[in-house]
Amino acid sequence: xxxxxxxxxxxxxxxxxxxxxxxxxxxxxxxxxxxxxxxxxxxxxxxxxxxxxxxxxxxxxxxxxxxxxxxxxxxxxxxxxxxxxxxxxxxxxxxxxxxxxxxxx
Amino acid sequence: xxxxxxxxxxxxxxxxxxxxxxxxxxxxxxxxxxxxxxxxxxxxxxxxxxxxxxxxxxxxxxxxxxxxxxxxxxxxxxxxxxxxxxxxxxxxxxxxxxxxxxxxx
Numbered sequence: 001x002x003x004x005x006x007x008x009x010x011x012x013x014x015x016x017x018x019x020x021x022x023x024x025x026x027x028x029x030x031x032x033x034x035x036x037x038x039x040x041x042x043x044x045x046x047x048x049x050x051x052x053x054x055x056x057x058x059x060x061x062x063x064x065x066x067x068x069x070x071x072x073x074x075x076x077x078x079x080x081x082x083x084x085x086x087x088x089x090x091x092x093x094x095x096x097x098x099x100x101x102x103x104x105x
Numbered sequence: 106x107x108x109x110x111x112x113x114x115x116x117x118x119x120x121x122x123x124x125x126x127x128x129x130x131x132x133x134x135x136x137x138x139x140x141x142x143x144x145x146x147x148x149x150x151x152x153x154x155x156x157x158x159x160x161x162x163x164x165x166x167x168x169x170x171x172x173x174x175x176x177x178x179x180x181x182x183x184x185x186x187x188x189x190x191x192x193x194x195x196x197x198x199x200x201x202x203x204x205x206x207x208x209x210x
């Protein structure tokens with residue numbers, strides 16, 4: 001069994017605030033990131049390059065950080081890369097139905 | 106049957122965007138407005154004075170406008186007053202489960 005890198009700083013599940021999750025998801029690009037992570041794969045981490053967005057790397061880095069700090073995604077550092085995945089179990093526990101809304105939108 | 110004043114401009118139900126609803130609900134004061142309208146009464150319109158917030162009227166006017174323009178609330182003008190109510194049926198149809206999350210938070 002390979003060990004994963006530690007997650008970057010993130011709120012504990014009980015500290016996740018609905019207002020902050022809504023703020024993170026109020027941006028169309030961040031909503032698309034979360035939707036694609038949910039719909040195309042939530043089984044493993046993805047780098048920002050996987051999405052193929054035509055945006056400066058610094059912009060994407062910012063958006064991924066907002067999602068992580070709100071508790072929507074978990075990020076791990078693999079060498080020079082950060083990979084993200086949606087905190088599906090945590091969000092389903094705290095806000096049941098939220099991710100279904102995102103997937104359906 | 107008394108006739109109600111026409112609603113102020115608002116998006117049609119099919120034009121309501123989840124990202125905009127999330128943006129409207131990402132502010133703690135706006136979230137509280139919606140939660141109180143839902144929990145304390147959704148049967149009739151309320152003026153901003155009903156909430157008893159200790160904020161300048163112009164601030165409250167802004168927040169109520171954001172909620173209306175996102176499609177979260179409906180506002181009607183009664184003389185000098187505007188009254189708000191949550192668009193419960195419209196939101197339940199477009200985003201089932203969303204208002205339950207707000208009420209539970």
